[in-house]
Amino acid sequence: MAASVPSRQRSVSLGRLLLVFFAGLVLVFLALPTIVVVPVSLSPTEYLSFPPESLTLRWYGEFLTDEKWVRATLLSLRIGLSVTLLTTIVGTMAALAIVRGLRGGGPLVNALVTAPLVIPTIVYAIAILLFFSKIGVSGSFWGFVFAHSALAVPYVVLIVSAALYRFDASTELAAQSLGASRVQAIWHVTLPAIRPALATGAIFAFLTSFDDATVSFFLANLNDVTLPRKMFENLQFFVSPVLAVVATLLTLFTLALFGAAQWLRTNRNG
Amino acid sequence: MNPKARELVSIHGKPVAVRGLTKAYGAVKAVDDVTLEVNAGEFVALLGPSGSGKTTILMTIAGFETPDIGTIEVGGRDITALPAGKREIGMVFQRYALFPHMTVAENIAFPLKMRKIGGRDAAAQVEAALAMVRLEGYGGRRIGQLSGGQQQRVALARAMVYQPPLLLMDEPLGALDKNLREEMQLEIKRLQKKLGATVVYVTHDQGEALTMANRIAVMSDGRIQQFATPMEIYDRPANLFVAGFVGETNLIDGELARDGAAWRFRLAGSADTVALEGQDAVDGWRDGMRAKLMVRPELVRVGPIRDGAPSGLVEELIYSGGTVVCMVRLPSGAMATARIAAADAAGVTVGDTVGLEWPADRVRVFAA
Ligand SMILES: Nc1ncnc2c1ncn2[C@@H]1O[C@H](COP(=O)(O)OP(=O)(O)OP(=O)(O)O)[C@@H](O)[C@H]1O
Ligand SMILES: [Mg+2]
Secondary structure: OHHHOOHHHHOOOHHHHHHHHHHHHHHHHHHHHHHHHHHHHOOOOOOOOOOOOOOOOHHHHHHHHOHHHHHHHHHHHHHHHHHHHHHHHHHHHHHHHHHHHOOOOHHHHHHHHHHHHOOOHHHHHHHHHHHHHHHOOOOOHHHHHHHHHHHHHHHHHHHHHHHHHHOOHHHHHHHHHOOOOHHHHHHHHHHHHOHHHHHHHHHHHHHHHHHOOHHHHHHOOOOOOOHHHHHHHHHHHOOOOHHHHHHHHHHHHHHHHHHHHHHHHHOOOO | OOHHHHHHOOOOOOOEEEEEEEEEEOOEEEEEEEEEEEOOOOEEEEEOOOOOOHHHHHHHHHOOOOOOEEEEEEOOEEOOOOOHHHOOEEEEOOOOOOOOOOEHHHHHHHHHHHOOOOHHHHHHHHHHHHHHOOOOOOOOOEHHHOOHHHHHHHHHHHHHOOOOOEEEEEOOOOOOOHHHHHHHHHHHHHHHHHHOOEEEEEEOOHHHHHHHOOEEEEEEOOEEEEEEOHHHHHHOOOOHHHHHHOOOOEEEEEEEEEEOOEEEEEEOOOOOEEEEOOOOOHHHOOOOOEEEEEEOHHHOEEEOOOOOOOEEEEEEEEEEOOEEEEEEEOOOOOEEEEEEEOOOOOOOOOOOEEEEEOOOOOOEEEEO
C-alpha cells in the first residue's frame, strides 16, 4: 500500500508533523498506564513501586502458586469457554434467522438480541442479581455463564449477521440445488465460508465474559470469584504486586486474542 | 479429450412440463398462468424484459419458490412438492455461486458428496467434468484464482457432474464481457448438444436466445406471449409485444382495408395501400380498423415511386459494413427503416422521394 503513494505526498509539511505529534500523544496517554504495569509486576518490593529498583519474576511465581488466584483464573476460563460455546451457537442461529429466515421479523429480533449492548451494564447486573436470587442460581457457575452470555451474544449476532449479509445467498441455493437439504447447505457451505466471522465472534464473546467485572461483582459469592472480581478484592485489602502480574498477563492475553481476531478478519479470503 | 471421460458424463435429458403456474407477491402477479412444455434434450430460452417473471419461473422449477397454483413435472413425475435438494435439477446462477472456501475440485465434488459418492469414483467423475469444460489441471485451484469465464465453467461442471435430467440457467453469462459471452454461448450450446441435456435458460439478451435456443418463450408481465422456434418468433411474432421486443422492426400505423376476399393495409396519412397475404388473425378484422404493420428493415426495398404504393422522403443514409440503413420519412410523419445492400443504395441520396416495397406475405399486421 505505502509503496503506491505518490512521492510528492511524502514532502513533510507542518500540518502533517502536528498531526503525527498529537496522534502520538493520544497513543501514549492511552497506552502508557497499561504499559507501566509491566515493570511494576517485575519489581521486587512488597508494594507497587515504579520505577522498579531491580527486576524479578518473584510475583509471577507467587501468582502461579497461590491457590486463590489460580482458582479464580480457572473459574474465569471455564466460564469464558462455556459462554463462548453457548453464545457462538445461539448467536449464529439468531443471525441466520435474522438474515435468512424471518421475513420482516428480522429487525425486531435483531433489536431484542442486541439490546444488552445499550443497557448500562450495572443496571443489567442489578436486574440479574434480583432475578437470579429468586430462582437460586446467583453465584453458581451456570449463573455466571447465563449472565455473561446475555452480554456476549450481541457481539456474535452483529459480527455473524454482517458476514451473512456479505455472503451471496445464491451460494446457499446452489448447494441445495446440488442435493443438499437446507441444514446441510448451511452446515457445509455457509458456515465454513464465514468461519473467520464465527471465530471473531467467539473471541469477542470470550473476552466479554473474561473481562467482566460488573456482573461478577454482584453475582459472586465468597468462594467462587472470577479473576476480575478477585482483583477488586485484592485492591481493597492488600495491594500486592501480584495485581500487576495479573494485569500484565490479562493485557497480553487480551492483546493476543484481539490480534488473532484481527488476523482472521484480514486473511478471511486467504 | 480422453474417451473414458466422455462416458462418465452423459446426461439423458428428460421432458419438463410446467402447467398453469401462477405465483403472486402481494398484489404483483410475478407469474400468471404459465404453461410450458419442454421436450427431452431441448434447449428452451425464457426471454423477456426485466420483471417479466423469468427468474420466478426458474426458481419455482428449482424448488426455491412454491407456486400458488400449478404443477411441475420432470420426466412425467410430479415434483411440485419436492424440496430443492431432492429434485435432481442442475442450476447455474448469474454470479456463479461457487463455494469460496473450497477448491475447484471440491466444488465439483460437492453434489457427489451429497449423494454419498466418494473416493476414486468421485475423483474420476470430477476429472471428467473438468475435461468437459476444458479445465483439465485446474482441480487444485482456489475459486478466487479463476477468471470470470473460468468460474462459470466450474459452475457448469458442478451442475452437470451428477447428470441431472434438467439444467436451469439464470442469465449465466450476464456478468461476462461481450467476447467472453459469445465464446461461452458456443461452449454451453456445444455441451448441451453433446450431452443431450434439457436446458431452460433465462436471458434478456435476444441475440443469445436466438442463437442458442431450439425454442424461445417470450415473456412479459408474467405471461408467455409466444413459445416458438427462433425463426417463427422472428418471422411470425404472435403479437405487437413480441414484434417490438425481438429484433429490429418497423411498426407502421394505418388501417385495414377490405379488397374483395382479401385484405389490404392503408398507411396512415396517405391513400397508399399494400397487399397482405398469409396473415393469421383475420377473423376479428373489420374494414377501416386501426392496425399496425410490422416489417423487418431487411425486407424493405427502396425503389422508384409507383402509384398507390407507399413512398417517403430519404432523410438519412447510414453506412454499416455491407449494408446501408436508409431512414425514410413516411407521409404520416413516422420514420421507416430499410436495410439495403450497399450496391442498391448507390442511386439513393438524401432528399430523394422513394417508393417502398416488401413481400406481402412476410409482414405481420396487428389490430391496434
Ligand atoms: N421475493 C420477491 N418478493 C416480492 N416480489 C418479487 C420477489 N421476487 C420477484 N418479485 C417480483 O416479481 C416480478 C417478477 O420478477 P422476476 O425476478 O421473476 O423477473 P425477471 O424476469 O427475472 O427479471 P430480471 O430480468 O430483472 O431478472 C417482479 O415484479 C418482481 O418485482
Ligand atoms: Mg431474473
